[in-house]
Amino acid sequence: MMRKYFTYALLLGPLLGAQNKETENSVYQQNWVLSEKENEALAFDADIRLSESELTLDKKLFRLRKQFLSETEKQKIPLYNLSFNEIKPLIESSTLFKIIQDMPKGGLLHTHSGGVTDVKWVIATARKYKECYVYDQKDNDRFIFGQLAFFESGKVPEGFVNLDKKLTSDAHFEKELQELLILKRDNLCNYNNYWIEFEKRFKRISLLLPYRPFFKEYYIKGFQDLAKDKVQHVEIRFIFDELYDFQHGKYPVKTSVTDLQEIVKEVRRSNPRFSLKLIYSSFKFLDPAAIDKQLEMAFQLKKEFPDMISGFDLVADEAAGHSINSFRDNWAKLNELNKKYGIELPLFLHAGESNSVFNKNVVDISLLDNQRIGHGLNLIYFPKTMERIRKQGKFVEVSPISNQILGYVSDLRNHPARVLLSNGIQCSINSDDPGVYGYEGLSYDFWMAFVYWELDVKALKKLVFNSINYSSLNDGEKKKSVDYLNKEWNEFVQKINLTVN
Numbered sequence: 001m002m003r004k005y006f007t008y009a010l011l012l013g014p015l016l017g018a019q020n021k022e023t024e025n026s027v028y029q030q031n032w033v034l035s036e037k038e039n040e041a042l043a044f045d046a047d048i049r050l051s052e053s054e055l056t057l058d059k060k061l062f063r064l065r066k067q068f069l070s071e072t073e074k075q076k077i078p079l080y081n082l083s084f085n086e087i088k089p090l091i092e093s094s095t096l097f098k099i100i101q102d103m104p105k106g107g108l109l110h111t112h113s114g115g116v117t118d119v120k121w122v123i124a125t126a127r128k129y130k131e132c133y134v135y136d137q138k139d140n141d142r143f144i145f146g147q148l149a150f151f152e153s154g155k156v157p158e159g160f161v162n163l164d165k166k167l168t169s170d171a172h173f174e175k176e177l178q179e180l181l182i183l184k185r186d187n188l189c190n191y192n193n194y195w196i197e198f199e200k201r202f203k204r205i206s207l208l209l210p211y212r213p214f215f216k217e218y219y220i221k222g223f224q225d226l227a228k229d230k231v232q233h234v235e236i237r238f239i240f241d242e243l244y245d246f247q248h249g250k251y252p253v254k255t256s257v258t259d260l261q262e263i264v265k266e267v268r269r270s271n272p273r274f275s276l277k278l279i280y281s282s283f284k285f286l287d288p289a290a291i292d293k294q295l296e297m298a299f300q301l302k303k304e305f306p307d308m309i310s311g312f313d314l315v316a317d318e319a320a321g322h323s324i325n326s327f328r329d330n331w332a333k334l335n336e337l338n339k340k341y342g343i344e345l346p347l348f349l350h351a352g353e354s355n356s357v358f359n360k361n362v363v364d365i366s367l368l369d370n371q372r373i374g375h376g377l378n379l380i381y382f383p384k385t386m387e388r389i390r391k392q393g394k395f396v397e398v399s400p401i402s403n404q405i406l407g408y409v410s411d412l413r414n415h416p417a418r419v420l421l422s423n424g425i426q427c428s429i430n431s432d433d434p435g436v437y438g439y440e441g442l443s444y445d446f447w448m449a450f451v452y453w454e455l456d457v458k459a460l461k462k463l464v465f466n467s468i469n470y471s472s473l474n475d476g477e478k479k480k481s482v483d484y485l486n487k488e489w490n491e492f493v494q495k496i497n498l499t500v501n
Contacts, residue, residue: 039422042422042423042424043421043422043423043424044420044421044422044423044424044425044426044427044459044462045421045458045459045461045462046424047462048458048461048462050457050458050461051493053490053493053494053497054457054458054461054493055457056497057457057493057496057497058456058457058458060496060497060500060501061096061099061450061456061457062456064094064095064096064099064500065096065450065451068094068095068096068451069451072090077090080411080412080413080452081411083184083185083186083404083405084185084401084404084405084437084444084448085182085184085185085186085405085437085438086186088438088439088444091444091447091448094447095500096447096450096451097443097444097447099496099500100443100446100447100450101229101230101441101443102230102492102495102496103230103443103446103460103464103492104230104232104464104485104488104489104492105229105230105231105232105429105442105443105446105464105467106231106232106233106428106464106465106466106467106468106481106485107231107232107233107234107235107428107467107468107471107481108226108231108233108234108235108430108431108442108467109235109372109397109428109430109467109470109471110235110237110374110397110399110428110430110431110432111234111235111236111237111430111431111432111433111434112236112237112238112239112281112315112432112433113209113236113237113238113239113281114202114205114206114209114239114433114435115202115432115433115434115435115436116218116219116222116225116226116236116433116434116435117218117219117221117222117225117435117440118221118225118435118439118440119178119181119182119435119436119438120178121221122148122181122205122208122218122435123163123167123174123177123178123181125214125217125218125221126148126163126208126214127163127164127167128164129150129211129213129214130162130164131150131151131152131153131246132148132149132150132162132163132164132208133148133149133150133151133156133160133161133162133163134146134147134148134149134160134161134163134166134177135147135148135149135159135160136159136160136161136166137159140159142157143157143159143160144200144203144204145180146176146177146180146181146204147203147204147207148163148204148205148207148208149207149208150207150208150211150214150246152246180200180201180204181201181204181205181436182201182436182437182438183197183198183201183405183436183437183438184405184438185404185405185406185407188407190407194405194406194407195317195319195320195406198406198436199317201436202436209241210241210242210243210244211243211244211245212243212244212245212251212255212259213245215243215256215259216259216263219259219260219263220263220266220267222435223263223264223267223274223276224267224270225440225441226440226441226442227267227270227271227274228441229440229441229442229443230443230488231441231442232271232273232274232275232468232481232484232485232488233274233275233276233277233467233468233471233473233481234274234275234276234277235276235277235278235279235310235471235472236276236277236278236279237279237281237313237315237348237374238256238278238279238280238281239281239282239315240253240256240280240297240301241253241256242255243255243256243259253297253301254301254304254305257278257301257304257305257308257309260276260278260308261308264276273480273481273484275473275477275481276308277308277309277310277471277472277473278308278309278310279309279310279311279312279313279348279472280294280297280298280301280302280309280311280312280313280345281312281313281314281315282294282312282313282314282315283314283315283316283321284314284315284316284317284318284320284321284322284350285316285320285321285322286322287322288326288327288329288330291314291327291330292330292333295312295330295333295334295337295345296337298312298345299337299340299341299343299345300341302341302343302345303341303342303343306343307474309345310346310348310472311345311346311347311348311372311472312345312346312347312348313347313348313349313350313374314327314349314350315350318350318351318352318353318354318359318361319354319356319359323359323360323361323364324349324351324361324364324365324368325360325361325364328364331347331368334347334369346369346370346371346472347368347369347370347371348370348371348372348374348472349361349365349368349370349373349374350373350374350375351364351365351370351373351374351375351376352365352373352375352376352377352378352379353374353375353376353377353403353408354377354378354408355377355378355408356378357378357381359378360382362376362378362379362382362385362389363382363385365385365389365394366385366388366389366392366394370394371393371394371395371470372394372395372396372397372470373389373394373395373396373397374397375396375397375398375399375403376396376397376398376416376420376425377403377408377409377416378416379396379416379420379425380416380419380420386420386423386425387423389425390423390424390425393426394425394426395425395426395427395428395466395470396417396420396425396426396427396428397427397428397430398415398417398420398427398428398429398430398449399429399430399431399432399445400412400415400417400429400445400448400449400452401431401432401434401437401439401444401445401448402430402431402432402433402437403415404448405437411452412448412449412452412453413452413453415452415453417449417453418453421453421459426466426470427463427466428463428466428467428470429442429445429446429449429463429467430442430445431444431445446460446463449463461489464485464489465482465485465489468481468482468485469482
């Protein structure tokens with residue numbers, strides 16, 4: 001009898017072992033699927049359900065990206081080791097870029113005054129003014145080489161020459177001036193160099209923008225470029241200054257707002273849904289007493305222009321300026337200012353534009369009534385703060401190309417936004433200062449995000465609609481903008497499905 005049982009054991013053993021192994025594999029697979037679903041449920045776009053048409057588009061874009069990457073690999077192009085400036089022509093030649101140009105992008109929520117318009121246009125337009133001059137001497141404590149400005153005849157500082165005459169007499173100077181106005185990562189070696197050169201680009205055009213005739217041309221051009229690139233709403237971190245001309249002298253600060261209102265009306269003639277908000281911006285390097293005055297000014301303008309002024313921010317290099325926490329007394333006075341003026345002025349602060357764990361500005365954001373975060377790169381170093389910000393429903397304005405050119409992210413596959421998105425932090429795609437980086441519009445940033453972050457149509461759609469849903473448009477404006485965006489998005493999906501194989 002024992003021999004019989006032993007024989008059964010020999011026969012059935014392998015079968016039972018296989019069954020146990022199959023059971024183990026089945027449990028492992030079930031756990032794997034569960035883990036995958038848990039990760040998907042946490043992602044920022046978990047609520048998006050694509051239509052059949054959108055799923056078709058998704059397959060087409062996936063295939064086009066795969067083809068593009070295969071072709072660059074075949075040509076031995078080190079795509080991930082090159083900067084934006086180096087691959088810009090490659091982007092422009094791709095089918096994928098033409099599709100993304102055609103894609104409605106909703107809103108541009110993070111850009112700056114002085115950084116929105118093509119520098120070639122800036123030079124060509126400035127030279128039309130006989131009163132425009134360029135500084136062609138070595139840098140000193142007042143002016144830097146290539147700085148542009150308007151002056152009345154007889155009041156031109158030493159070292160400045162007429163721009164048109166300079167460009168006419170020196171065939172190479174226009175290209176040199178373009179290089180001085182565009183920041184490229186390629187020739188910069190460290191963080192300080194990035195920011196020093198970045199700020200020089202702004203300084204070179206800082207004396208152009210307050211000249212009222214040029215101011216109007218500049219923003220008409222910038223908004224038309226954005227509208228052409230399928231951007232329907234823009235929010236500018238705006239540095240307020242007194243506009244002037246040589247006939248009337250200086251104008252009140254509010255003239256910037258009224259001029260921009262008129263410019264928006266003009267843009268709406270061809271783009272009826274175009275809209276604009278201004279985020280009053282001051283500088284991190286000022287002291288709290290100066291910021292008190294800036295906040296007072298911001299509230300006054302918000303009171304007079306409630307539909308145009310939407311919030312308050314502090315800009316400039318976070319490593320060199322004061323921390324958000326150093327202005328805690330200013331933030332504590334916001335409720336008092338709200339009551340005084342009978343309005344609210346939300347904070348849209350830059351925070352975490354840094355690679356350092358010692359920069360804790362994002363920690364302050366989670367403790368302030370600050371719904372939108374400019375950049376938020378180092379938020380991933382503070383996991384509890386990141387979790388709190390997710391639960392608070394706060395929002396991060398991401399600018400991929402800016403982050404690369406300023407040296408925060410070399411290989412955009414490693415951009416911190418990928419961690420934010422997978423952890424359920426809501427974001428939008430922004431261009432920051434495209435004029436300074438040598439491009440126009442928002443399509444380049446979307447292309448970089450789509451290719452480097454391995455996005456799909458679900459993620460693209462969520463990023464696009466986030467830019468309206470988290471904008472500072474009021475509820476009525478937001479509803480109209482979302483309705484329009486839905487229509488544009490559906491038409492885009494249908495068009496690409498019909499025209500792209």
